[in-house]
Amino acid sequence: MKAFYAEEQKRHDPKAFLSSGAPQPNPEQPERVERLLAGAEAAGCEIIRPIAHGLGPISAVHKPEYLEFLENIYPRWQRIEGASQEVIPNIHPIARDGTYPASAVGQAGYHMADTSCPISAETWESACWSAWSAVDAADAVLAGEQSAYALCRPPGHHAFADVAGGFCFINNSAVAAQRLLSQSHRVAILDVDLHHGNGTQGIFYGRSDVLTVSIHADPVRFYPFFWGHADERGEGPGLGYNLNLPLPRKTGDEGFLKALDAGLKRIRSFAPEALVIALGLDAFEGDPFGGLSVSTPGFSRMAEAIRMLGLPTVVVQEGGYLCDDLGQNLTAFLGAYG
Template structure:
């Protein structure tokens, strides 16, 4: 089967990261892409370069105000006397219903949820190619492939329509789902990342054509803290089209698979024409974030369960950070999925 990736995605190389008030090396490193590429090749996938799809598929999810901000903010930031090397917000609005600031500093606070998504010279280009990777993968499925893999880096599921956050700039999973809507009346997004897909939830929270389901570490004491709780079910037309299944810290394979069984029952009730899997490998027991305890064989079981739905599927890479098993975990998932889906 096909996998998509562009070398431009490795140019984004963030340095700033703040965890519990302490500066740390940023864990979203270009080396992630190299290890994931090795994992995809080991699973026998053909690595293809995505096309340049322009801003159309991105603007189908993100506001023009936000896109303009991401495209221009680094250049504007460099004109500030004494500014940091990367765009890092230092003020955030309590509510986002007031006026829109004119200054670069104000707009950074308005459009960046936290400090874990610094913007450097190459961020815009890498984020665009990451989004186009998701689009090309969706197009492969629209053209008849049973499934495809989008090696999206930087990741995307924490990005809202007009807010970056959690290493994410464009919401690749949402972009893929919207692209599939060209021929699919209903699309389900199944997010198995360690962290709740808060941006994806926000994008579709009032829609009934895209079902969003997320299994993740309980946010009561874990990022993203303010989203991902079980009582968040959608609003308006979207009421009942969002399902969150938070798990206690260090939950193992069996606990994850039990939650996944509940998730897939909801997906089957929705009867989607296509599925997007937001694949986070950071639920792994040896991932640096240490939130859950899924094993490498556990990823095989997760993949097999999702593939058993036998729907056209786009697998979009989300989290999964540097550890010896990162590439092997991807290989395990892809092999498990391919064994069932074909």
């Protein structure tokens, strides 16, 4: 399997992270890349550097004022007397349908859902290369590869069309799906991350050309809290094109695979021409977030079940945080899929 990754993705190195109001080291660390690269190589992947595609593929799913914000907010923030070293919002709008703020502080609150995605001088470049890795993986599949892997870091599935959140800035899975639509009428996104892919759901919630399916820890007491519930089915033309399968905390292999079977049935009914897997490895039993309890062999079983769809597939890296088995979990999945 071809795997796409650029070294610039390591430059984003966030420091701050608030968990239940307490400052903690940010878990979305550059070291994740080294572990994931080792896992991809152990699975036999050929590591390929992506090319720079500009903003075209990114702006196909993200609003221009948001991209302008991401590109320019850091130098603007540094001109504020007494500002933090990283861009972190301290105010959020109750509603987002009114006046667009002119100030850097106001725009940070408008475009950032939480405090887990601080922006530094290197964030924009890293996020773009992350997205371009997804573009090249999609292009490889469009060129005839049955599957391709995008080592996307920072991750993306919590990013909406104009909002960052949950360590995510550009929605790489959405970018890949939109790219696949250039030669397809229907694309499915299957998100198996520990956390609900709320940004991906939001981007496609009113559309019928992309089916979004997410298996995740029940958000009633877990991030992202406000999205990911079973009654969220889409709206307008997209009604019936979104499926959420929330799981009780600590669900293991059998419970996860049972939910996966339901998700795969819905995908088969949609009859897509291509598939994007939003691959979160944080459902692992030893992941620091501790939400679900999938084992390393469970990731192999997961991949084997999805592979039976027989679809051209882009695997986009989402979560999965620093633990001894992070690389092995990726090897288990890609080795079984490829």
